[in-house]
Structure formats: structure tokens, C-alpha cells
Amino acid sequence: MSVAHANGTDPREHSSRPPSGVARPPGRPRDTRRDPLIIEATLTELAANGFGGLSMEAVAAAAGVGKATVYRRWPTKGALVAEALATLATSHEPHDTGSLRDDLVAAVNAVRRHGIQTLSGRIMPRVLAEKESHPDLFDTYRQQVIVPAREQVANVLRRGVASGELKADLDIDLATDMLVGPVSYRQYTAGSNEVSGTRISQIVDTVLGGIRAD
Amino acid sequence: MSVAHANGTDPREHSSRPPSGVARPPGRPRDTRRDPLIIEATLTELAANGFGGLSMEAVAAAAGVGKATVYRRWPTKGALVAEALATLATSHEPHDTGSLRDDLVAAVNAVRRHGIQTLSGRIMPRVLAEKESHPDLFDTYRQQVIVPAREQVANVLRRGVASGELKADLDIDLATDMLVGPVSYRQYTAGSNEVSGTRISQIVDTVLGGIRAD
Incomplete structure (x- = not known):
């Protein structure tokens, strides 16, 4: 959540001061x-x-x-x-063990852990329900939470394409949906305990069956 | 919602009358x-x-x-x-053209049409957001909307197993998640126009690549 600055100050503290050139209000x-x-x-x-x-x-x-x-x-x-x-932005560890399959399983498991049972996961249906009246809030949520979670899966897929393990013309965006979608959908429609590690491995293996290079 | 009664009366009409034995309030x-x-x-x-x-x-x-x-x-x-x-219960046409692939595409397309742009689709994030305080409402929604939509996909998959086209030990529930999940997830997180017919065909083909009998 916090980003280390070169000068060591906390950026949140900094952002609470008036911009330079603007007079600080009187008082402490x-x-x-x-x-x-x-x-x-x-x-x-x-x-x-x-x-x-x-x-x-x-x-x-x-x-x-x-x-x-x-x-x-x-x-x-x-x-x-x-x-x-x-502030919901989360930094994700890159998954790079050398095994495409294991890295995909790890990346999708990380998505699962950020699911409905977390504070950020419980906010999802709220910003979704109010998307029409407050599109900016949903957009911030998407940029801070949804995009980074997808990116960690997409990065593993890109490596698989580069190494020749996956089809050269793989639609990364679609393949990401196919890995993240079934997990997210299941967590929200059936309850947070419905997605086991075994289930995630099965999803990864099935999708891999359809996207491996021939 | 309606259960055929032995005497053939519409239970909805019936339920708006006082229970038998209770005097009807005066007036019309x-x-x-x-x-x-x-x-x-x-x-x-x-x-x-x-x-x-x-x-x-x-x-x-x-x-x-x-x-x-x-x-x-x-x-x-x-x-x-x-x-x-x-009242949100929708009856779905069975998909049975003889082609497993075409029937899956049709069934998943039907899920897409019932997505976020419909009244029932817009209610989804609302009942989801209030699932903790009103679990009964989410449950009714799930039974009336989510389960029937999944069932039309699951029925096509079951036929594929019966005909020997799909693996005999296929996990129907998981395969249904893998077909419906990416579409539903995409519609809700990226906007209703984000899922094209082409995209659905690609999802079906990729999943089929992983679940066909060898």
C-alpha cells in the first residue's frame, strides 16, 4: 500500500499538505x-x-x-x-518458478485469496451496483484491484507464449478471462468456500489443454 | 413459482385471498x-x-x-x-441441434443475453452486496436466475458425456463454471458490450479442447 520514496517521506503525509504555492490555512x-x-x-x-x-x-x-x-x-x-x-492497490509477487503450470496455479490462487472474503472483495458488488451513477468509482476500483489481479495471470501467460509453450497467437486477454472468470464467478455466486485449490488446478489444466502449442 | 394445485386453481390468485377459514375482510x-x-x-x-x-x-x-x-x-x-x-424465473429453450459445439455456443449466448444489461442482471450486484444481511433474497435470486442459466449449459454437457464426445468422468459443475464464468465475469467487470459472439465461440472451443474424450 505504501510506496517508498527516494527521500524516505511517507507520500500520504506529503499529499495532505497544500500544493506548493498555495498558502497554508492559518493555525497549526x-x-x-x-x-x-x-x-x-x-x-x-x-x-x-x-x-x-x-x-x-x-x-x-x-x-x-x-x-x-x-x-x-x-x-x-x-x-x-x-x-x-x-489505497486498495495491491502489489503482487511475480510468479516465476520455471513451471508454466505451477505459476498459473499460483497466480490464480492469488486472485482467489483476494476474493469475496476480503474487504476489497466485499466492496466489488457495491461499486458494481453503483456503476451507472458513479462510473468514476468503479473505474478506480477496476484500476486498483481488478487490473493488477489480471496482470499477474497475464504475465505468466505472456511468458508461456515467449517460451513457445503456448500458442504464438494466444489471445492473452481472453485466456486471462478463462482462468480468472470461473474463480471470481464461483466465489461471488456460490460462496467464498466454494473454490478449492484442487478446483483451481483443474481449471488451469483444462485451459492449458486448449491453449498449449501443438 | 407456481405449483400446480390438485384443484387446478392458480395458486397466485389463491394466495391473494385470505386462507380458508379466515373471514374475508369486508368490502369488494x-x-x-x-x-x-x-x-x-x-x-x-x-x-x-x-x-x-x-x-x-x-x-x-x-x-x-x-x-x-x-x-x-x-x-x-x-x-x-x-x-x-x-417472478424472475426464466424458462429456457433446450439447445439440441445435434452438434455439441453449436449447442454449447447457443447456451452460453443465452447466458450472455441475460447479462448485466437486463433488469435481472442489474439486480445481481444488489442482492450480492446485501447477501450477508439478506441471505434469503440472494438465495431466491440464485434459484430463479443463476441456477436455470447454468442448467441449460450443464444439460448440453451431460448430453456430450452420454454420447461419448466428452470425457466420461467430466466434472459437469466445473465445466459449467468454465463456460459461464468467463462470460459473466467479463460482462460485470468490463461492460456489457465486451463479450462478442466470436469471444463466446473461442471460449467454447478452448474448453472443448480440454474436456473432449481422448
Whole structure:
């Protein structure tokens, strides 16, 4: 979640200061130590009630701060939720053991672990349900959560094409859907315990049966 | 939703009358002609606002009836939404052209047509988001919409096993996930226009490559 900066400062602290050239409001600089608590409370509220049902009051109460503290930093609910969603970005370990099959199994298992049982996974149906009225929120979610999860699978597939193990003209995007889709679909429609490691191996083996180079 | 009764009466009509032995309230029997409008308005409200955000007042207004008319028939919001979800059941044409591949393509295309762009598809993320607080509603949705859509694909697969075209020990449930999952996942995460007929044929061909009898 946090990115190490060359000068060692925490970028979240930095971003809470006014842009250079803008006069800082009078008085003490705002205390930013509670920001992570506010962000966490925002994500929890979002998972529970959606954007429409989220109130700044409830976020403040859950974070143990006054309402004014939240409003001083995030003047609107939209700004607060957008920043909270942006923190969902996860960095993924690359999967590269030398075995295409094992790497695919590992990458799809990582998708599964980020499924419906996590806070980020529980937010998915919320932003999806409100996609029409708040397309920007869904888009942030997609960029921070969905795209990186797909990319780790796609990267393994690209290596398989480069090594000649997979068909040279493989549609990486489609093959990614075929590996991630059955897992994500199953978790959301049937419950989080419905996708076992064995099931993931079977999905990988079946798809590999259809996409290996002849 | 409807179960044939021994005496041949429509159970829906029947259920709007007081149970036998209970005196009918004084006055004319309730006018049931507006019921389909109320049900339709309920589904539309559910897709737009979820169960938490749905109000009986808004449903009544959208259906052009008085609030009392709605409450007389459905004393609670839960009862109204449960009955509305139960009407989502769709009967599917069986796919049986003699070609396993063509039948699978047709069955998966039917799933796609019932996707996110339909009223029933837009309700999906709503009931999913509220699965924890209202598991019964999600369950009704699953039984009425998800299970029948899966069954039409599963039935084609079962025929393929019976004819010897597919592996004798094929896991029908898993193969169904592998055909429906990539389509459903893609529609919800990338937009309804993202799944073309060509894409569905490619999914079917790839999965068939992995599940055909040797």
C-alpha cells in the first residue's frame, strides 16, 4: 500500500499538505495521523452500505474523530471514497518458478485469496451496483484491484507464449478471462468456500489443454 | 413459482385471498390487476437502490397505486421483494441441434443475453452486496436466475458425456463454471458490450479442447 520514496517521506503525509504555492490555512498544520483510520473506516462503510448509504458522520464515528476532521481533509464524500479506493492497490509477487503450470496455479490462487472474503472483495458488488451513477468509482476500483489481479495471470501467460509453450497467437486477454472468470464467478455466486485449490488446478489444466502449442 | 394445485386453481390468485377459514375482510375483493405493475416497479427500484434503499412509497408511486394498495397485499418490504424476485424465473429453450459445439455456443449466448444489461442482471450486484444481511433474497435470486442459466449449459454437457464426445468422468459443475464464468465475469467487470459472439465461440472451443474424450 505504501510506496517508498527516494527521500524516505511517507507520500500520504506529503499529499495532505497544500500544493506548493498555495498558502497554508492559518493555525497549526492538520494532524494527519488519523488519516489511515479514516480511510479504513471509509472502506468498511462502503462495503457495508455502498456509496449511496455511506455517511461522513458514520465514517468519523468509526474512526474516532470529529466530523470536522474528516471534512477538513476531504470536503466531499466523493473525494473521500475516491481516495480510499485508491489505497486498495495491491502489489503482487511475480510468479516465476520455471513451471508454466505451477505459476498459473499460483497466480490464480492469488486472485482467489483476494476474493469475496476480503474487504476489497466485499466492496466489488457495491461499486458494481453503483456503476451507472458513479462510473468514476468503479473505474478506480477496476484500476486498483481488478487490473493488477489480471496482470499477474497475464504475465505468466505472456511468458508461456515467449517460451513457445503456448500458442504464438494466444489471445492473452481472453485466456486471462478463462482462468480468472470461473474463480471470481464461483466465489461471488456460490460462496467464498466454494473454490478449492484442487478446483483451481483443474481449471488451469483444462485451459492449458486448449491453449498449449501443438 | 407456481405449483400446480390438485384443484387446478392458480395458486397466485389463491394466495391473494385470505386462507380458508379466515373471514374475508369486508368490502369488494382486492383488485389484483395492478399486481404485475407493482412487481415490475419493485424490481426496477431494487436494481436502482438495492433492498436497503427500496421504499414501499417509491414502489407505489412508480406503479401508479396508493401505498395502502401495496401494503394490503404485501405487509412487509421483505415479502414484496421476495415475491418480485420469484417472478424472475426464466424458462429456457433446450439447445439440441445435434452438434455439441453449436449447442454449447447457443447456451452460453443465452447466458450472455441475460447479462448485466437486463433488469435481472442489474439486480445481481444488489442482492450480492446485501447477501450477508439478506441471505434469503440472494438465495431466491440464485434459484430463479443463476441456477436455470447454468442448467441449460450443464444439460448440453451431460448430453456430450452420454454420447461419448466428452470425457466420461467430466466434472459437469466445473465445466459449467468454465463456460459461464468467463462470460459473466467479463460482462460485470468490463461492460456489457465486451463479450462478442466470436469471444463466446473461442471460449467454447478452448474448453472443448480440454474436456473432449481422448
